[in-house]
Amino acid sequence: MTQPTKDGGLMYPESPSQTAGPYVHIGLALEVAGLPPRDDEIGPTIATTAAEGEPIEIVGTVIDGNGDAVEDILVEAWQADANGVYQTDFRTDRAFRGFGRSAPGENDAGQWSFQSVKPGRVTHPNGGEMAPHINLMLFARGINIHLNTRLHFDDESTANAACPFFNGLPPSRRDTLVARRESDGETARYRFEIHLQGPQETLFFDF
Amino acid sequence: MAQNDRTAFVMRDRGWHPRPYAPAYKTTVARSPQQSLVSLQTPTASELTGPDFDNFVLGPVDNDLLLNFRPGTDRDGLPIGERIIVYGRVVDQYNKPVPGTLVEIWQANAGGRYRHKKDAYMAPLDPNFGGVGRTVTDADGWYRFRTIKPGPYPWPNDVNSWRPAHIHVSVMGPAISTRLITQLYFEGDPLIPLCPIMHTLNDPDAIDTLVARLDKAGSRPMDSLAYRFDIVTRGALQTYFENQG
Numbered sequence: 001m002t003q004p005t006k007d008g009g010l011m012y013p014e015s016p017s018q019t020a021g022p023y024v025h026i027g028l029a030l031e032v033a034g035l036p037p038r039d040d041e042i043g044p045t046i047a048t049t050a051a052e053g054e055p056i057e058i059v060g061t062v063i064d065g066n067g068d069a070v071e072d073i074l075v076e077a078w079q080a081d082a083n084g085v086y087q088t089d090f091r092t093d094r095a096f097r098g099f100g101r102s103a104p105g106e107n108d109a110g111q112w113s114f115q116s117v118k119p120g121r122v123t124h125p126n127g128g129e130m131a132p133h134i135n136l137m138l139f140a141r142g143i144n145i146h147l148n149t150r151l152h153f154d155d156e157s158t159a160n161a162a163c164p165f166f167n168g169l170p171p172s173r174r175d176t177l178v179a180r181r182e183s184d185g186e187t188a189r190y191r192f193e194i195h196l197q198g199p200q201e202t203l204f205f206d207f
Numbered sequence: 208m209a210q211n212d213r214t215a216f217v218m219r220d221r222g223w224h225p226r227p228y229a230p231a232y233k234t235t236v237a238r239s240p241q242q243s244l245v246s247l248q249t250p251t252a253s254e255l256t257g258p259d260f261d262n263f264v265l266g267p268v269d270n271d272l273l274l275n276f277r278p279g280t281d282r283d284g285l286p287i288g289e290r291i292i293v294y295g296r297v298v299d300q301y302n303k304p305v306p307g308t309l310v311e312i313w314q315a316n317a318g319g320r321y322r323h324k325k326d327a328y329m330a331p332l333d334p335n336f337g338g339v340g341r342t343v344t345d346a347d348g349w350y351r352f353r354t355i356k357p358g359p360y361p362w363p364n365d366v367n368s369w370r371p372a373h374i375h376v377s378v379m380g381p382a383i384s385t386r387l388i389t390q391l392y393f394e395g396d397p398l399i400p401l402c403p404i405m406h407t408l409n410d411p412d413a414i415d416t417l418v419a420r421l422d423k424a425g426s427r428p429m430d431s432l433a434y435r436f437d438i439v440t441r442g443a444l445q446t447y448f449e450n451q452g
């Protein structure tokens with residue numbers, strides 16, 4: 001169960017993941033389960049309209065290998081603020097929170113959504129600026145260990161083309177990470193379809 | 208934590224974690240990626256940071272599932288079932304405590320029924336039990352919940368699949384690299400070796416690490432039994448970016 005480390009100590013194995021199951025909402029998205037919310041909940045508002053930056057809405061569905069929407073999906077999002085800084089101090093009394101959770105309700109046909117602001121560019125450790133992106137994590141019944149992906153923006157093609165991260169990915173699969181701007185107005189809405197399998201399978205990361 | 212952007216983590220051992228594609232657990236067939244995951248050779252701030260919950264405001268009974276569904280009611284309003292304390296430590300792979308991490312749990316009631324719109328199992332709901340709790344680990348990584356022992360329940364997989372009694376456990380922080388959702392099982396449950404979800408793990412030792420141990424000494428006489436469940440998150444490799452020179 002343990003293996004020696006370089007310094008002669010013992011290293012324990014990480015606790016193994018298990019599926020979040022069909023009732024993940026009871027614990028992490030109470031209203032979707034039908035439970036009364038507590039005073040402070042982590043919800044689909046990553047940033048309010050009072051936060052600095054361009055207000056955006058992200059909507060999407062997760063499609064399984066049969067072509068069906070995964071209606072029990074729980075999506076978590078983590079992003080930098082409009083200046084490209086990760087704000088790690090999470091509190092719901094702030095306009096910019098950086099972290100959110102979203103799950104489709106009963107009548108949403110599997111569609112989830114987040115309210116946020118367009119993230120800024122984050123510096124890559126090897127140099128250069130990464131294109132604006134949102135980190136997403138997916139949890140559901142039948143997903144034994146959560147899936148990590150990134151959402152990029154189709155109206156940031158210059159930033160995407162110059163992004164040291166994006167450009168390191170297999171060219172044929174980069175497009176699976178790009179959300180489409182589908183409406184303007186006060187809050188631009190982007191749609192991001194995630195495919196778990198098939199010819200359009202979304203690129204998932206191991207990190 | 209302030210040092211988040213300076214910390215990388217021990218590589219995740221995906222052979223130790225459950226297989227994503229595990230046909231005996233039928234839902235995995237259409238929900239597991241078929242392409243390889245893409246490994247990040249150079250983790251960035253995007254993966255090495257995450258929300259920190261030091262200033263997240265929790266309610267006084269958020270970690271007490273005996274009381275938190277109907278806060279303010281008296282003893283007549285207690286849930287049915289075996290009263291238990293579930294506690295333990297969140298440590299990293301080097302046995303260093305992980306303070307300030309958000310631990311969230313959810314579970315079925317004593318009859319194996321979840322308080323969820325979509326759970327239609329015939330076992331009744333308990334009017335005094337919601338089945339959700341949360342807490343933040345203290346400076347030494349400890350967490351603690353009071354609840355009832357959940358019942359096993361049947362589920363549509365094979366014609367006669369039953370889940371062992373379990374509590375779902377979510378650990379968030381310090382970084383999204385350490386994000387983990389798992390399940391806590393109970394020592395001695397005969398359903399553990401029969402469960403298709405347990406069979407998604409390759410190594411019997413991995414199953415063993417998810418089994419909470421009865422801790423008689425930690426129990427409260429004439430009140431509650433205690434179960435100890437320690438959680439290990441990925442080992443923190445300090446000052447990562449400094450070492451990049």
Ligand SMILES: [Fe+3]
Nearest residue numbers: 021370373375
């Ligand atoms: Fe369950």
